[in-house]
Amino acid sequence: MYKQPLDPHLMDDLIIDCQSCSGICCIALYFSKIDGFPQDKKAGVPCLHLCQDGLCAIHSELTKRRLTGCIQYDCLGAGQIVTQSLYPKTMWQDHPDQKEQLFSDFVKVFQLQQIRWYLLQCTCLNGMEDLLSDLTQLLMEIESAFINQECLKNCSLSNMHQRANIILKEVSRRFSHQWSERPKKPMFSKKLDHQQFIETDFTMSLLIGSDFKKSQLTRVNFLGADLRQVDFSGADLYECLFLTQGQINAAIGDQKTKLPPYLKRPDSWK
Template structure:
């Protein structure tokens, strides 16, 4: 009789995702300037990319950071840059504050977005290294990860980094991993499933990649090897749900969802402080 192999290798390195964990205290508020904001998405104001948020202090910190949850500024509390802000602030532009160098501002913000996208690829690839049944893919995964990390050596390496090539190769890996675990990831957009009732159900190898699931209810559901790559999980209720064996979840997706102490997450994710 064939024995089912568990999804994860054991033990999983508890520090695996540390380089991709946000540290706003050691950044300079880059996301609060570089990004477009919309009040309807839970940000303090409608603003264009490149314009500082009205609450951004001269030291690069947020004046209302401790009150973001009370003010229901979910766009701010849910955002996750995968640690791109620290890489820009502490490494690539060390000692260079964007507001002191207006001539560099546009390039710095552009590089921030590039690093963000590279860090996103890095997140997914590191997830893959935790999985069983991917040993033959590891040389390619390690090679791509090495190339991404090399891009952070200095601005010249970042400039000459082929982001499109890395993205294409990363997609090949993710699609193959999806196929092996029974959920064929498709680039094609799916029909929106806003506020759908999925509570108390079993989902096995379901493909929710790139799906709009805003406000849907998965309370006390069991989700086995479900693919959530790129899915919009804002206000999705996972209270009491088992997500331990789901594929391609990010911390930002979980931050945007609803859960509780009984929600079971993959081992590389942390429960938001707002989950009681």
């Protein structure tokens, strides 16, 4: 499925790096305790555990405290782009007049990074030669939006979504059996272990708590699927399509789980 050799640094700009951020996600976003965050928190209000340096005071205790929302969250590198490129050396506390725009830009950059992640995955696949021109052009435009605040302002998110969706739909049709845009039926806690799935379409499916232990999943499409507490222990996901780090962080796995080459095994997986 993948082109060889794969570029080991292809996704470097989409890997979360809290040390290079200022804790924007812990301020800008709405949190709910029921979703595994420390508190119910309105957007724009700092988390009670956020330190002045932008780091988390209880980061080493997240697993022990079962704060799954914090463990699963992945900004795809949006935080460091905002902190390092768009608002360099700017801490939101020092510039209260800019914070609303900064938080709004963070959300926009995160959405652009989501699009970028999927498009970069497409460039890794064989048989996409006819789409490479459109892929390359769209990726260049997204990267150009991160040059400065003015460039980001002039970048149309809706236009990016529309053009990316055309590409992702076409790639999905080529790789997924009976691909469909129709909403998928919920599959909560389904027992699907020790099975073989080939070109199965799980796009936008609710698979919460399902069991895929020791299953073989080949060219399976997980675009936008909800994988919270899905058990992939011992499963082979190497050739799965459109998996993100956030989805994997939300799932359960172990040292025998085979992941796609662009994803990292979560520390919580034993």
